[in-house]
Amino acid sequence: MTQNKKTDRFEAARLQKKDKIVELGHDPFGQRFDDHRSIADVRPLCPTESGVDGEAVRVAGRIMLRRKAGKLRFLDIEDATGKIQLLFSRGDLSEEQWELMGALDLGDLIGIDGRLRRTESGEVSIFVSELTVLCKSFTQPPEKHHGVTDVETLLRHRELDLIYTEGVRDKLLLRSKILDSVRNTLAERGFVAVETPVLHAVAGGAAARPFLTHHNALDMPLYMRIALELHLKRLMVGGIERVYELSRVFRNEGIDATHNPEFTMLEAYQAYGDYRSMMDLTEAVVCDAIEATRNAECGMRNKDVPHSPSSILHSISWGETEIDFTPPWPRKTYAELFAEHAGCEMTDADAVQAKARQLAETGDIKAEFIADMDAGHVHPDIVVSEVFEACVEDNLVGPVFVIDYPASICPLTKRKQENPDIAERFELFVHGMELANAYTELNDPHLQEELFRTQLEGQSEEDSMAKMDTDFIQALKVGMPPAGGLGIGIDRLVMLLTNSRSIRDVIFFPLLRPEGSEA
Template identity: 40%
Template sequence: MNKDQQNELVEDLSEVLQVRRDKLAKLQEMGRDPFHQSRYDRTSNSMAIKNNFDEMEGKIVKIAGRIMSKRIQGKAGFIDLQDQEGRIQCYVRLDRIGEEEYSIFSTYDIGDIIGLEGEVFKTKKEEISVKANNVVLLTKSLQILPEKYHGLKDQDLRYRQRYVDLIVNPEVKNAFLIRTKALKALRSFLDERGFLEVETPILNTIAGGANARPFITHHNTLDIPMYLRIANELYLKRLIVGGFDKVYEMGRMFRNEGMSVKHNPEYTAMELYQAYADYTDMMDITENLISHMAEVATGSMVVNYQGTEIDFTPPWKRMTMEECVKQYAGVDFSTINTDEEALAIAKEKGIEITPGMRRGEVINAFFEEFGEDKLIQPTFITHHPVEISPLAKRSVDDPRRTDRFEAFANGWELGNAFSELNDPIDQKGRFMDQLRKKELGDDEACDMDEDFINALEVGLPPTGGLGIGIDRTIMLLTNSTTIRDVLLFPTMKPIETNKKSDEE
């Protein structure tokens, strides 16, 4: 399309939009301003009418929704009305609603929101419909919906205008209905097992609880920097110290990092903590919780993701991180005991070496490079190196490892859990190590949290903790290829910024 054609299209579009505004103005002159309508008493919806036709045939109903198609044939017309539950055909005749009302009805546009009262019946073609006795315009749509057969296909526009996406691509709703079912299942699963849902601060004075780059803001009254939480872990463990035995929180976390099909700057996570439990108890909860979410939300513990069946049925496969590296990278770290040896094999295998890197960090780098994407079926990777696990308890059998696991499926990390470190002296040493990493340029390293150390000194009982990435889990349950498809309003770069960048 050349520039002249584009300009002509814009002019045509402007004319159509003006016609809609002219129609609104005429209605307002007649004292029929649709925006003065405050409410409409509905008695039914499209799905209820279709599912219960035998009972509802011949009865008068009041329904409301958006006009999605319109066919006027002289003194009668058909419209498809769309509400939250679906669509239903409505039949409007001049001799039933009157000449004046029919004349006004004939001017309604696709996208307008109406209320309709009428009789439930079947057409000669056996389509369940509503024969209108009265039609009222509730909202005039001043914009144009995408064309019926092509819909809204531009992905960028779909995310920016999710409200239009939901209107013209009704199947999109299904992913969010599955999400809601899955989250309800999660809550009921934990509630039934005695977990207490709590709320902890989103604005923090310290960026802690995980290795991640935070969003930084400023509190004017206190004149201090503050951070949007990257995790809620440290607050939840304070509650265990305070005497709650089982707590959980599900909510938004914020990380000022890259964006990808699996990453959005704000995302939903669930963390839980249980006193007198360890990481093996967390494994049991993880595989039973996620399989329960899958079954409730989709009807099965086996889901098809992009042509691959993923079976969440417990028990899941379990292997240590070193076993995974040995299987997929061919390197046996049980024979590699020093940082120097680890760095040498990393260099030999082409692993990127960062300042201050040690044996445990090399093991993790090997796992991420060679093992992670091989974990298609649900798998627990256990016993992470202590260097990458600043909040996990050391393993008794090998103090270089921790009693920790990550849950993987489709090559993605879905959950992270461990036996919580409750030794305040060891924890302070781990924080000091994180500060060392920060000095070496690691802007994802944790800050020192003196109050958390104090809480551990008061006494944290043996505790198991678990975090689950909700959005990635929902992606698998809904066969979604990008995290944006399971977020109603994903983070998008403003259009104005895009234009500015283009000009520059």
């Protein structure tokens, strides 16, 4: 890196201090430090009156701020639970300890033994009796008041973001709480967590462009999975009646506020259920997660939590608005929503085409699409789908289950008994964002095989989700129970529950282009 030369002057100063620490007989990189307590635990133990000696405590943390006042040094340190002020007094410390203190810099990790006591101004403090260096830091910390604001720096050096930007750590840890909650909800209902292959010979189960890789020994191309679906259904055939996987999938597509190339997906399958069972499950998963985030926020270091408190148990803040998730959530059919917002019946092909042209004029639908449509290259249901996306989805504030989709755009879904043109599928929308997608799973192997073939019509191979997977068809022939299946985009769920506008806010290390390539 060309940066090295610039940073040298800072690193050199810290290297000298490291040598000083060694000279004084201490390890600049520290050793195991037992029996320290969390700062959050220790703070309340401080006597309320200034100048009164409290309990002897041992803590560890990173040096965040430093102030000098004559032969006194005030250091603020922070651990995973909070901050506390340390006071070093020249009069109370040995020469060796005072010199060791002088070799500290902002950003160093230290261990402290001392007594809790309030300063004259009433600040909770630890009056230090012994300092232990736990790790020397060699980089210059960001500006103490403003921190780092440059988004690129924050994303490329997420550890700095976590240390120095207020609330970032809490928000990302909230993600872990949500994941725990989702797993608990599923476990309570008897779902078994499994792991299936990430490397697929055929990337099926969704319509998305996969990442391509290669196995050397077998000399064969492999795809990173774009969905979990097909393997999980094979496990249902195998007798695992309630099964889920909560893990990473990969899609080789654009990056924006709601898309990262690798993201976390939940897929759950329930034998002998249907898409209605999955609505109940979705409500449970989301409501439990809302409760979990509330409980987590109560114990958090920073009070500027994402959500304003509300009297409604299952409600969350989203921007300036409040969304009520109290179940049951409304269920509206695709057809009625279509009629409501498009102003015509989706079965009236001519009217739908007219609406599509109208939407093209306002730019909500691409001109190219209209050209394809007029040339007869587009299935009528695709036109319906296009119009639906253009004029319905953004109006779905939600939460709302959109149910009963046109069968032709759902090749893995069971058709309604009374109407084979309609598939038993729902998508959950909240503020125009697609949060969940579920089906009554198709378990007729011959129909499935046929749909895999016919879906290809009018679509490029890579745009189709209907990729023939013969192992999967073979499994269906063994016999898969009628079942409901559910998919939830976990990153989007976390965005929703943490009031985050960008998916990057809820992923520790979102994908970025490498910086400063020499080429």
